[in-house]
Amino acid sequence: MLHIYCPYCEELREEEEFHPKGQAHITRPADPDACSDEEWGDYLFFRDNPRGIHHEMWVHAIGCRKFFNVTRNTVTYEILETYPMGEQPRFTAEYPEGKPADQLNDAQQEPSRQEGVHV
Amino acid sequence: MSQSLKQPNRVREGGRIDRAQTLSFTFNGKQYQGHAGDTLASALLANGVNIVNRSFKYSRPRGIVAAGAEEPNALVQLGSTEAAQVPNVRATQQALFDGLVARSTNGWPNVQRDVMSLVGKLGGQFMPPGFYYKTFMAPASMWMTYEKVIRKGAGLGRSPMERDPDHYDHLNQHCDLLVVGAGPAGLSAALTAARSGARVILCDEQEEMGGSLLDSREQLDGQPAHHWVEGVVSELAQMANVTLLPRTTANGYHDHHFVTLHERRTEHLGETAPLTDGQRPSRSRMHRVRAGQVLLATGAHERPLVYGNNDVPGNMTAGAVSTYIRRYGVVPGNKLVLSTTNDYAYRAALDWLDAGREVVAIVDARKAPEGDLVEQARVRGVRIIEGAAVLEAKGSDRVTGARVATIDAETFKVTGSSDTLSCDTIASSGGYSPAIHLASHTGARPTWNDEILGFVPSLVKGVHAAGSVRGFHQLADGLANGCSAAAEALSALGFAATPVELPQVNTYRQGAACALYQVPHEKPTLRGPKQFVDMQNDVTAAAIELATREGFESIEHVKRYTAMGFGTDQGKLGNINGMAIAARCLGKTIPEVGTTVFRPNYTPVTFGAIVGRHCRDLFDPERYTAMHQWHVEQGAEFEDVGQWKRPWYFPRTVNGKTESMHDAVARECLAVRQGVGILDASTLGKIDIQGPDAREFLGRVYTNKWAKLAPGRVRYGLMCKDDGMLMDDGTTSCLGENHFLMTTTTGGAAGVMEWLELWHQTEWPDLQVYFNSVTDHWATITVTGPEARKLLAEITDIDLDRETFKFMDWREGTVADVPARVFRISFTGELSFEINVQANYALHVWKTLFAHGEKYDLTPYGTETMHVLRAEKGLIIAGQETDGSVTPEDLGMQWAVGYDKPFPWIGKRALTRSDTRRVDRKQMVGLMPKDPSVVLEEGAQIVFDPDHAIPMPMVGHVTSSYYSPILESGFALAVIKGGHQRMGEIVYLPMVDGKTHAAEIVSPVFYDPKGERQHV
Amino acid sequence: MSEHTSATTATGINMYDVRPTTEVPAESPLAWSYHHTGHPGVSQRSRVVIRERAMLGHVVLRGGAIVLDEAVRQVLGFGLPARPNTLNQDPSGERSAQWLSPDEWLVIVPGGEEFSLEAKLREALGDAHYAIVNVSGGQTLLELEGEAATELLMKSTPYDVHPAGFPVGKGVTTVFAKSNLILRRPAEDRWELVLRRSFADYLYRWLLDAGQEYAIGVDD
């Protein structure tokens, strides 16, 4: 059972309190009518299934009811970070050890984000 | 001392038992006596009971081999009454209590003379390796029958058939450091962490803490080992930051340091939990521990050597012999032969001598053994046969001798002529396998260590290990290792470790162990006497060799082919030996054939402990409305709708006869159509929506238009997912320009709430709107039928005039003196008022309606009538007419789809995809059976041509079907390919009983097609 | 017929006092439970005692912390808790505000005050963007006291109720048995459970069952 740091409650909570909501950072096309059937199908149905670092959306359903993102290793189940909607991950497949400081925005450099790192 | 006469193997003094307390117990119908502090196994051995079971496959007699969780044979069925039955208890882990009743798990009619042994003597032809695969491959339908026969013959224990008088619970625990195992390493680790101020949980599966120190020959600070144990345990017990859990097995290591512990709270006291102070404590308890860090001090399991007939009672592991003598004061035989590959096992021989019995010989596989313990044995005059091993045991119900010869382990050959030594006990030791099970649950692959000849755990972040589990078998090393591992964990947790002064202990000079697993025999393995690897599953060395010959090269395949490590055993004694044999056959090294992967649980866990309090009345939450008591008192039958208990129908009892469901529903339906009915609709989801963008938001999540809905008005809306498929429906009322009350289906309430938040939080955070669930705040009472207005008018100050309070309006006012919102919406097609009141006052309003309703014969109705009435009107239920593949247009509800709304609302784009535009999609229609007495089966498949060759093309199915009292006919809703264009056509429904029903495709609105009745 | 109070605010919100102005029988969400399951008395042996504080005013506030905080200060005399999962109370302990999410607070006041609280807050908040929702009929509050209270909670919730994880002044929404509730600790020796109406009976039965070994009593 995962132990997940809710970036809004600012503490670790049991997995029972959360619902997984699939891949993170899927943006609805701004003009759906401009999408081809294929593009629309991609948006609706196609998701990544990486071995290793993956970004997921979760909701703190029994808690603050806020949606947020989780960077999780799908092999080890390690959670590398959690971050609010609208922000970008610090840990990516490209930067499994974390993006270098010069590529981070202010919010990402705040030490509080580290609290979400699960050891 | 008279007791020792009855217990021939009990030594006069020593051990952790209390000879002053004699306990009686029954095994296989015979009475015995033991002492407080015994396990069932030690008491059986004290009484000289050799055979405790019959083996699973070959029905061979089996005795006790080990002293702990690794025991493969001594599985018993506990319980003196039917209700108290517990299967598959290891006698080595069951504390003895007065009055204990146990039977062998296997063996019929008794373990001494077993009918199945005849089968076994056919040389296991009945169940060769690969038996399950080969014999029961086909036909699959016969598997259940096969299994019954095998289970009856083999006997795997049985469940009680009566209600368990005990109860069980869970306890959620949190700590900084969880220490698993209270041997030397675990105790020194726990002490270090506890003194450093961390929240510590220390658990140990045995009856008392101390682990190997409980049967140690060592002195700590010049005192017997248990003195130090008692000092440490009592210090820990007094510390507020420490939770001590003896009799508690860590069974599963789950993600992120979530560990499940199984505490046996009363199982040492009696077969059911004794009453204390009038209350019965839980019998066992699952601790769900969330730890910051975990320290595994789980020790090691000694490996027996694999030689011929090594399963005859009297063959034991060397460590078990020591444990029985030193901890339980039981010496399990008279004449011992010890076969070993290492120094440690010499303790068994020394303990045996100390108990005053004869050591016939120590057979050491090493050419020139040397070390302090070897020296001690030499000094005491024990015969040591070097470079040799026991090739096979003699005897059938008990060991009578050991055939010994010199061997060459590397070339796997017997090098000398054999000699048979007369003995009744053979202790063997092939080394020690670290108990890496928990570490393995984390997914970390263990690594082979050539020095200790065993797999040691790989540790993921936050997991630490100390002592024998890492291969540190010397006491001094284990103690020190516990402290240093705790210090590492503390540092990771941010605590400064307080150093602990360790006791003075001797360090021994040790000779290196030699690698020997299976002992060579003069005959090839396949033709020699059986050499057991996994005694619980009757897996022999020959079976593993056969598996490798048949091409199973991975150890995971070998295990599945032979069943090695299956069942409750999980390969604690046999896995490494099995791997070594596979490696030898394949010409590989042990790590090359694979690693062992262990999965939870470490030992079997009772269902009681898993379930805890979540059983019987508390199995699942039951949600009640404010009128629940009334429904119960009126004798309602209830239906589960999600977790809600909703009245299904209200059967009347007249002259002692209770109506059938059919009659009750018919009566309720007609009451609504002809008089007035009342429904508790409180379970509908209700969401309060406020904000300047509330209206815009509704327009995006519903398919229809909301821009012009005025305060005081109500509108029905459809909600789709972005794939264009219907997910929920309901009415939404405009309470104010920027204030709405949305209703959802009962089952969809939580999902819709999360759905709204999802879109608001992730796609449209710029919209100013808030959603709040008010489902529980408002109770909803539906009054419906031609007489509804007259009834309601008696108790409300709202003007109910049809011209001013129109269909799809809502009004505010009191009902039965309670402030209410009343909505003129209808799910029955009749004149209807839905009354919302604050739930605390709802029962009063409900009862007042009945007080006034008597003259109208106000009839309560349940969900079944609700379904019939709405289906007569062709009104859908999301989740019944729809299944995630149905669009609004498939339902014929294009009137509720606003294609010209400015914002690309959820589902819109998908509704213009080629697939959703197909004309032959399954579309909702009505079905009228040709025979009006027929009620079609819900889910029944529909075909156009009943004479079509099988397989017939199936063109749709029935989604709802009822008998309509007002139509005096069965009727149904269905989805049929291209159904909207097929009005008047006849379709056919072949049923499982061979009959085929014909039905006509009709409009789904069966009653009052113009919808006049709800507007009156 | 009786008078009732209803208004539509300038911001287009319907405000409705749903309490009757005349004496009308009211039932707390636990009425059925007391009737059906009963309520074991408090005895010398009771190591846990539960007590329902029925018919209180429960109001949910949604909006930005800064805007709402000022209005709450004006109306209640104390501010919203700033930290996640914390609880503020007035000196009498009769009125409290609890953080539920970054834009959501639960305010509990003596029964009957909820409508005037809403009205005053709306007046103070003007045309700011916020929401106020009366949920008084939808939930009830249980107090839990006694030396075994913590252990009873450990049987029921995966949340850490040890003083290290749950100091006085904390409050969380979390899992409880197979349902969920709001758990708060307004005082060293007192816990509060806010139960949803429809789950109240299940949770009540759970508490009695889990509390049996502590001779749990219901104070009424």
Ligand SMILES: [Zn+2]
């Ligand atoms: Zn949260």
